[in-house]
Amino acid sequence: MGAIGVIAVNAFRESLRDKILYNLVLFAGLLIGLSVLLADLSITEHHKVIADMGLAAINLIGVIIAMFVGISLVNKEIERRTIYTIMARPISRSFFIMGKYFGLTLTLLVNMSVMLAVFLLTLWLYHVPIEPSLFQAVQLMFVEILVVTAIALFFSTFTSSTLSAIFTLGLYVIGHLTADLRAMVANSEGVVGKAVVDLLYYLCPNLEMLNIKGQAAVGVSVAPEYMMLASLYGLLYAGVLLTGACLVFQRRDF
Amino acid sequence: MDDIVTEDLSKSYPSGWPGRPPFVALDGLSLTVRRGEIFGFLGPNGAGKTTTLKILLGLVRATSGRAHLLGEPAGDVATRRRIGFLPESPYFYDYLTAEEFLGFYGELAGLSRAVTTQRVDELLQLVGLGEARTRQLRKFSKGMLQRIGLAQALIHDPELVILDEPMTGLDPVGRKQVRDLILSLRDRGKTVFFSTHILHDVEMICDRVGIVMKGRLVASGRVNELVRQDHIQSVEIVCQHIKTEGNALIHSLATRVLQQGPQCLIVLPSPDAVDVLVGEIRRQGGRLLSVTPHKASLEDLFFHEAAQAVSRVPAHVTSGRVS
Numbered sequence: 001m002g003a004i005g006v007i008a009v010n011a012f013r014e015s016l017r018d019k020i021l022y023n024l025v026l027f028a029g030l031l032i033g034l035s036v037l038l039a040d041l042s043i044t045e046h047h048k049v050i051a052d053m054g055l056a057a058i059n060l061i062g063v064i065i066a067m068f069v070g071i072s073l074v075n076k077e078i079e080r081r082t083i084y085t086i087m088a089r090p091i092s093r094s095f096f097i098m099g100k101y102f103g104l105t106l107t108l109l110v111n112m113s114v115m116l117a118v119f120l121l122t123l124w125l126y127h128v129p130i131e132p133s134l135f136q137a138v139q140l141m142f143v144e145i146l147v148v149t150a151i152a153l154f155f156s157t158f159t160s161s162t163l164s165a166i167f168t169l170g171l172y173v174i175g176h177l178t179a180d181l182r183a184m185v186a187n188s189e190g191v192v193g194k195a196v197v198d199l200l201y202y203l204c205p206n207l208e209m210l211n212i213k214g215q216a217a218v219g220v221s222v223a224p225e226y227m228m229l230a231s232l233y234g235l236l237y238a239g240v241l242l243t244g245a246c247l248v249f250q251r252r253d254f
Numbered sequence: 255m256d257d258i259v260t261e262d263l264s265k266s267y268p269s270g271w272p273g274r275p276p277f278v279a280l281d282g283l284s285l286t287v288r289r290g291e292i293f294g295f296l297g298p299n300g301a302g303k304t305t306t307l308k309i310l311l312g313l314v315r316a317t318s319g320r321a322h323l324l325g326e327p328a329g330d331v332a333t334r335r336r337i338g339f340l341p342e343s344p345y346f347y348d349y350l351t352a353e354e355f356l357g358f359y360g361e362l363a364g365l366s367r368a369v370t371t372q373r374v375d376e377l378l379q380l381v382g383l384g385e386a387r388t389r390q391l392r393k394f395s396k397g398m399l400q401r402i403g404l405a406q407a408l409i410h411d412p413e414l415v416i417l418d419e420p421m422t423g424l425d426p427v428g429r430k431q432v433r434d435l436i437l438s439l440r441d442r443g444k445t446v447f448f449s450t451h452i453l454h455d456v457e458m459i460c461d462r463v464g465i466v467m468k469g470r471l472v473a474s475g476r477v478n479e480l481v482r483q484d485h486i487q488s489v490e491i492v493c494q495h496i497k498t499e500g501n502a503l504i505h506s507l508a509t510r511v512l513q514q515g516p517q518c519l520i521v522l523p524s525p526d527a528v529d530v531l532v533g534e535i536r537r538q539g540g541r542l543l544s545v546t547p548h549k550a551s552l553e554d555l556f557f558h559e560a561a562q563a564v565s566r567v568p569a570h571v572t573s574g575r576v577s
Contacts, residue, residue, distance in 0.1 A: 006361045010347070017349040080345045085406060088311045088339035088416075089362040092331050254313040 003091040004099040011103020012110075015069060021111065024061050028115045031057030032122050039126070047128045051217040054119040055137055059213065062112055062145045063172065069107070070152025071164035073100045074249070079161075083254055094246040101153055101242060108145055112138065129219065136227060137216035143234035144210040148172055150238035151205070154245040157252065174200060175207035205237045257414050257445040258287035258310065263319035264469075265305050279305045281469035282319065287447050287462075292440050294460035295449040296556065302469040303449040304342060307418050310447075311339055324414055335364060338407035342418040342449075344399060348392035352383055352402055355391060356409050363410035370409075377405040382431065396423040404435065415439055417448035421455055433459050453552045463552070465559050472559045480555055488548045489522040491531060496540030507531055517543075 015021050035053025039046035074097070077083040086096060116138055123130050151171050155164035178201045185197045209230050212222055263283040266276040280302045287293040297303045308314040309321055312329025321328035324336055346355060353374050360370030378384045381401040391399065400423050407415055420436075421429045436446050437459055450456060456463055457477055464474040473480055488509070494516045498504050504511060507530060510521040522528060525547060535542055 003362060003364075006358065010350075010358055013354075014347065014349060081341060081343075082345060082347060084308075084311075084313060084341040085339060085344065085346070085359070085403075086362070087313055088334060088337065089359070090331050090333075090335040090364060091362060251315075253315060254308065 003089075003095045004102065007086075007091070007096055007099025008101075008103035008106060011073065011100050012106045015104065015107035018069075021065065021069075021107065024065055025111060025114055028057050028061045029118055031060070032118055036122060036126060046126075048217050050123065050126055050128050051134065052213070054122060055134070055141070055213045055217060058112060058115045058119060058138065059141050059144075061115060062108060062141060063148055065108060065111060066104070066145045066148040067152050067165065067168050067172070069104055070149045071156045071161050071168060073104060073153055074156045075161045075164065078254060087254065093249050093252075097153065097157070097242065097246050097249050101149065104149055104153075105146060108149065109142070112142055112145070131216070131219040131221070133212075133216040133219050133221040136221055137213050139227065140210040140212055140230055140234075143231050144207055146238045147175075147205050147207065147210070147234050147241075150241035150245070154241045154248075157245045157248045171204060172207065175205040176211070177208075178204050179206060179208045206233070210234055255289040256286045257289045257324055258285070258293075258322070258447055260285050260306070260310075260321045261319055263306070263309060263321055264317045265302075265309060265314065266317050278469055280309070280316070283466065283469065283471050284319075285464050285471050285474055287445060289445055290440065290443050291461040292436060292446045292459055293448070294456035294463040295447060295466065296451065296453070296456060296463055296552075297449070297466035298451060301466045303466055304418055305469075306466070307339075307416055307449060310416065311337070335410065336413045338410065338412035338415045340403045340407040340415075340417045340420055343422060344403040346391050346399065346403065346406075348394075349390060351388050351390050352378060352394075353387045355402060356405055359406040360409045365410055373409050373411070377409055380408075380435070381405045397425060397428045400424055401428070401431075404432065408439075412444070414445045414447065417446065419450055420448055421450060421452050429455065453556060457552050465556060467559055467562075472562065473555065477552055481549060481552060489525050489528055490544075490546040490548065491520045491522065491528070491535075492543040492546075493518050493520070493535050494541045494543060496535050496538045501534075503534055504531065 032054050035050050035057070038053060039049040042049050077086070077100075087093065091099075119134075120130060122128075123134075148168065152164060152168045155167045159167065178197070181197050182201045185194050188194060210233075215222070261284050263280055264278070265280040266278045268276050283302065283306060295303055295306070305314060309316045310323055310328050311334070312331075316328075323330075324333055326333040347358070350358065356374040356377060357370050360373055361367070365373065374387075378387050381404055383398060383401055383405070386394070386398065391402065394402065400420070404417070404420065407417065415436075417436075420432050424432060433455060436448070439446050440461075460477060462474065462476050463480065465472050465480075496518060498511050498513055498518055498520070504520065507522060507527040508520045509523045510519070512519040520531060522531065528545060532542060532545075
């Protein structure tokens, strides 16, 4: 196993032994359970409510793990000084960053798989049809989570955990609003406002592009071309952020 | 052949305030550590020991100067395969068991799984943690953590071992074990470079020492050479049946006179006055019990250099902190 793999497996092991992850999976289960309760209360469209709530729960838990574990991935190593013994080994700083990223990605993959399994089980129990659109939505959610992890990791290479959390959360919110904001100012006459929104639009990740939960819940699939384009966009964005994180980390003193 | 060479190594940190001079952690430090020797890097807290070690390992970038390890520039990734490092007061992944922990570092060093397994067994026995191999590090005492830390530094059988305060947190038995371990490494041809402020350990095991004060190397060499260069000898004379009270000659020669019953301890600042004092004891009909010369210790030299350093270092170097 290469150095990236060793770091990734260790990061995965750390996540697994961290009880917060188990609690979040439990939380996801509760949320899905709640969706069933809400569906029982609604007179019509209970299929949509269950699917909607389930997808939202998976997304929320995934993003929370990505954000909060992501920001501590590097900072915790520096604050606890475990980085000293790692960086004294024949491993480049970029490999360390990549290893940490893939370790968390693996954790998220396992967590999302568990949550998806619980979700599918819930749908099956309540005789909700399992549409292909649901899998498409989860796939793009995972891509979004990869982007969020990369954002968190990028900020954590040069700021404190608190600031990283604020910046990551900020970018996540903006990432879901830029398309709407751009549409809002499209007809406005304010040149500065339009320029700022344009800058945000191109600079920040367009996370809304990866959000197809609404239509997926009612069984409407998107074209395979869209899936490919959106996935590529997300992966490219995460790749750019990871490259930035490696470059910043390369220059850091410990 | 020198395993560690630093030339005019400096590190300064910006003060963070405009107009204020930067904080100087290292100020032109030059030293060499020869292959196969135990080199003790001495200095008080904040002298720049850890900063030097961090530069050598590539954890911190030097502001100026050069540093080479095993013939390669400090921080070279491939060279780290030949170096073992134990940081000061190490904190490790406490969710790992002792064997998982060593296995992780073995694999990071590029060892195969089979070799790693074998080395883990050997090192757990070597540091006396064979019984605790399946225990998580969060259940380890401070001394046990220090020992497992040493084991991780040695897991890949490095040529050069760098230890930052390896005796910290250890009881006398643990300190002796670490001393023996360091000596056994030298016997196997390894080079050991360790920082400490425990002078006794240095005097016992080091081939050479370097003393760093306020970011500068103020003395370097063999312990006996350093002590001989700048020592203040004293001589203790114990005798019986002489009268010291009111004896102007004895009081003019001695720095201390202690009379306890018939026995008397006289401390002379140098051996020059021994003959005169022995003559006086004989003249009084007293009995000479012992004459013990005391060579200056490393501790004397250390405090002497510390005092000198404070008086010669510019003010901006003496303020602030050193990591």
